[in-house]
Amino acid sequence: MARPYRSVLYIPAANARAMEKAQNLPADAIIFDLEDAVSPTEKAIAREGLESALAGDYGSRARILRINGLDSEWGRDDALACGGQLNGVVDAVLVPKVNAAADLDLVAGMVPDLPLWAMMETPVAMLNAAEIAAHPRLEGMVMGTNDLAKELNSRFRPDRLPMQAGLGLCLLAAKAHGKVIVDGVYNAFKDDDGLRVECEQGRDMGFDGKTLIHPAQLSIANECFAPSETEIELARRQIDAFEQAMALGKGVAVVDGKIVENLHVVTARKTIERADAIAAMAG
Template sequence: MDPRLRPYRSVLYIPASKERALDKARNLPVDAIIFDLEDAVSADEKENARETLKAALSQGGYGARVRIVRINGLDTPWGHADAEAVKDMDADVLLLPKVSSAADVDALAAITGDIPVWAMMETPRGMLNAAEIAAHPLMTGFVMGTNDLAKELQTRFRPDRLPMQTSLGLCLLAAKAEGLIIVDGVYNAFKDDEGLIYECEQGRDLGFDGKTLIHPAQVEITNTAFAPSEAEIDLAGRQIAAFEEAEARGQGVAVVDGKIVENLHVATAREILAKAEAISALQEG
């Protein structure tokens, strides 16, 4: 599967210290898993969590799900050992928390070499340095850490996330400029389906590739929200057909449903169909 088309609709946090959760994750219909050595693991479990996670990843069974390991920060007592341990784990990506500059990624790479890196974007300085972080040669994805960011910004909760929009926008611009994956922050009220739907739709409209999740109950809603809808797939097919027909007549513009269709619309339509096919292939696999 083309990595640029690979779905990241649902990215579920799993505590690396919980064997039962690690096992259950093998059968969840998520696109990616963040195996968490940081916030989800208490201080007295940190060392054991590394061994538990290494054993689970060695056992395998996670299929096509992207395996992401979030370590503790290098400024903590556990970060350096986490980074060393990940080098021997069967993981796809290393997730570094509280990235504030490209120098943070350099410090990690000095330990982990050329392992692909994702950045937790969750500090004001990280927002201001998003472009340089995204441009780092090892950087392949951003994860919005909206809980920590809200704390740092001293914002109030609003369903429309107005206080977050500048930060979300800066990270989206940086990620899109460098061709990175970017996934939205978590929605804490995991029993509030209506609120989750609203935030997923907002995130999708903003341009996020998917959303991080704290509970398996959130997976279905998120997978649906970040996948092309049947209406979008139908329209994309009709736009492509109409444009190709117009080209055959020597014209550079078509009309579908009373709206102009040009090259840029056709490019978007092809991306929609390719993403739908990639999701289908992932589900079948």
């Protein structure tokens, strides 16, 4: 049963209190951030404190560590720590500013035993999304929409029209290679209506979940990226109807006036599996 990634919350790796509180938050995954959320003077200290901080009880939440880029003075030590003392308390390593598969190769050599995730946040990354997604060590992709907007010099629009080309390329690449992909953050953390619109858009496009910057955003992301009771009920009826049709030697069924073929049943089973995985994670 695949792990859900409906809500992926960023937590500064220098904030011990926030990391402790995260153990009880309803997030599917947590990104402990050594990069943007930590000042240069605190980066080394934050890294040194991670082994004890991440050894706490995070339950079934995935623990992902975003390291600094290897082109920085901290990135190499971050990666070596993931391959050493942090191996076992970190579930995956998130590599920033991945522009090509070769960027993942560099980190993979220093972190031999952990899955890698890639931040997709530059125009070059969008154009190389397929080769990045095909990397054998890659488990997931994270859209870095703030950095991408900066690189594109695009303006914010509720429909995210300027982002659609990049989002679509990364989605196609992730789905083609069976990788997890989560949408970028919504910056206005007090704007629940705007967050819901963006979550629903990402869900409808095919994203597995959304990265978040504040715990107040968790409930909306969890709701939007989970199958609704109506969807679960329909999935069960589609499966039942198709199995009955097959037993009668028919290749299709009809549910609510719509044809149900094998491809619809595959989707229905995935819906049930996703709901079961969410229920298992909840308790």
